[in-house]
Amino acid sequence: MDTLKLIYRMTLSTSIALAAGCGGSSSTNPPEPEPSAPAFTTKSSLGEALYSDPNLSFNRTQSCATCHNPDHAFIDNRLGPEGLVDAVSLGDDGFSLGDRNTPTAAYARFAPLFASGSHPRFNSQQPDYHGFVGGQFLDGRATDLASQAAGPPTNPIEMGMPDKASVVDRLKENSRYVDSFEHIFGPDVFDDIDTAYMAMAESIAEFEKNDEFAPFDSKYDQFLRGEYIYDPLSKAALGKSLFFSQQFTNCATCHQLKPNGTDGELFTSYEYHNIGVPKNVDVRARNGKDESFVDEGLLSNDAVTDISERGKFKTPTLRNVAVTAPYMHNGVFRELKTVIQFYDHFLTNSDHVINPETGTPWKDPEVPETVAFTELQDGNKLSNDEVEGLVCFLRTLTDSRYEHLLPEDGLCN
Incomplete structure (x- = not known):
């Protein structure tokens, strides 16, 4: 028992000494905890979180x-009311x-x-392009x-926020955002509404520059790297x-940016044209635009x-055109095959005078006075086999992660 008392007293004395600051420490307080790292340390990682955050809408x-x-x-x-991907966004x-x-936001970072x-x-066969691009x-x-990313949050028919200040207030609700913005852009980033708002847009833009948006791994890209071979007898x-082809079609006039076989082909020249697209009367009936609207x-x-x-x-x-229907600037066409036949109908000797989706002749252009007939009427008329061949080639421009979205219709087998 005396031995146990002695051990108890020694332990108690040691504890009191340590609490009093013995043992080499002159402080009576526990050490300060290290400040926690911000949740996002780069513009891109912050932009990824912002990109998927619904709290930035009203x-x-x-x-x-x-x-x-x-x-x-x-x-x-x-999906829209017909159970198909809607032509316009809600x-x-x-x-x-x-x-x-x-x-699509894919490959958008390459636009000049x-x-x-x-x-x-x-x-x-057309001369070099002169005009607006990008x-x-x-x-x-x-x-x-970044300018694009800044648009939707305050667009009244998109994300619907009343102003930039309201968006910044939503950002400040999230302490992880606050810490991350101040770490990346500086401690005074929230002192000015415009500065904070554009920091948000810049972060989203940096995220959109990631390879996730532009992997260049379609079958066409694999072909350029010698990893895939087009069956010479295939569609x-x-x-x-x-x-x-320079002679038989006009596809490359507007949809080829680089010389043949060059890595990183974007399949757009970023030119601006009026290709004679008709109004989407179904959309206009739903969104309330006046009949006179153009x-x-x-x-x-x-x-x-x-x-x-x-x-x-x-x-x-x-790129990814085969899985991004509907088509044209107003989503008026549902099928890629329809789009190619629409282009072909501008040739005076074309057999494709009927819109296959409506069973009626093609409607007039919404803006008839500036239609690019010079480009549209270049080339030869296409047979149905050639139309299908173009569809099958365009399917090979699909990123590998989206190949499961391709139609399973046996067209290209």
Whole structure:
């Protein structure tokens, strides 16, 4: 028992000594904890979180990813009233509808800044292009990716926030965002509304520059690297030869940016053209646009004033085109085959005078006075086999992660 008492007293004495600061420490307080690292340390990682955050919309129902779904080639794949992917996007308020089809965000980082310029054409009988190129949105009104990312949150028929200050307030609700913004952009980033708002847009833009958006791993890319061979007797091989033909089709005039066989082909020249697309009367009936309304395309860009640009739209990329229906700037066509037949009908000797989706002749262009007949009437008429060949080639421009979305119709077998 005496031994146990002695041990107890020694232990107690040691504990009191340590509590009093003996043992080499002069402080009576526990050490300060290390400050926690911010949740996001780069613009890209912060942008990834912002991209999928519905809290940046008024009713907290819609994010960038809603209309640019990473699982569906970065388009809005929500279904419309007919059970098909809708031609236009539904807003955060649950009833507002746009008038233009939402373009894919994939490969968008490669679009040049919006400007007037010129560039050479390849595999085309047409002269080099001179005019407006690049930018974001279908009319180029956003000069670059960050400008584009800044648009939807305060668009009344998209994410519906009343102003930039309201968006910044939503950002400040999230302590992880606050810490991360201050770490990346500086401690005074929230002192100015415009600075904070553009920091958000810049972060989203940096995320959109990731390889996830542009993997360049389609069968066509694999072919360029010697990892895939087009069966010379296949429809896809026929379509490939037609697509890059200088004589038989006009595809490459607007959808080829680089010389043949060059890595990183974007399948768009970023030119602006009016290709005679008719109104989407079904969309207009739903979104309440007056019958007299005309989408002026490029002319609706504040940087453009020449009436000759009316009705022109930016040439879209054809990457993932086979899984990003519906088509054209207003989503008026459902099938890729229809699009090719539409192009072909401009040739005076074409057999494709009927819209296969309606069973009626093609409707008149929405803006008839600026239609690019010179480009549209270049080439030879296509047989049905050649149309199918082009469809099959375009399917090989699908990123590998989206190949499961391709139609299982046996067309290209």
